[in-house]
Amino acid sequence: MMENEDTPAVATTTTRTKEPLPDNRFALELEFVQSLASPAYLHFLASNNVTADGVSLLLDAKFKAFLKYLQKTWTQPEYSRYVLYPHAFYFLDLLIHNDAFCRELAQVPFRNFCHQQQYFAWQNRFSTLYGIGEDKNEATDSAAITNADKGASASATDTAAPVVSAAMTASAPP
Numbered sequence: 001m002m003e004n005e006d007t008p009a010v011a012t013t014t015t016r017t018k019e020p021l022p023d024n025r026f027a028l029e030l031e032f033v034q035s036l037a038s039p040a041y042l043h044f045l046a047s048n049n050v051t052a053d054g055v056s057l058l059l060d061a062k063f064k065a066f067l068k069y070l071q072k073t074w075t076q077p078e079y080s081r082y083v084l085y086p087h088a089f090y091f092l093d094l095l096i097h098n099d100a101f102c103r104e105l106a107q108v109p110f111r112n113f114c115h116q117q118q119y120f121a122w123q124n125r126f127s128t129l130y131g132i133g134e135d136k137n138e139a140t141d142s143a144a145i146t147n148a149d150k151g152a153s154a155s156a157t158d159t160a161a162p163v164v165s166a167a168m169t170a171s172a173p174p
Contacts, residue, residue: 030082030142033074037085039105039114046105048167058102067096087118 022028035041042058049057057063073079083089096103099115104110 008082029070029074031072033088034083034085035088036095037088037118039111039118042091042095042105042114043108043111046102056102056106058105059099061162062095067092071096087121 046056046058051060053060062136071089074083074092075089080089106113
């Protein structure tokens, strides 16, 4: 019986004392994971945070272990459904596995490049999901409807080419 009383005492003296976890840990981790979707924030982490050893925070082994924990936890379906910015997972993977990416983030042109590529990816995703823009079949159909309303005798195939080129010109970047 004496051994049972001594065992917990030994266990508590040999374990490290840790600060208690915050009550809002879920919200804090979610906010941090989502902030990883921002190239500007990643640039800030890469350029302004250096450990006591003089190593960039993004290359620090302890920080990488924390990122691995976040990846393991937040990619689970019960957690990932709360993440609004899926690019966070892509950048999280790059931060863990690509040291060159971590070093390049300190450069402003690379930050701008990442931001631009992210914008183009979202623009393409938006148009794919919500059908923004016209494809050739829609342009042909809309030209046929327009001509039918005006009473024109031209067929839809005769007028489809100008409509398609006008749609392509309108959607082309300046």
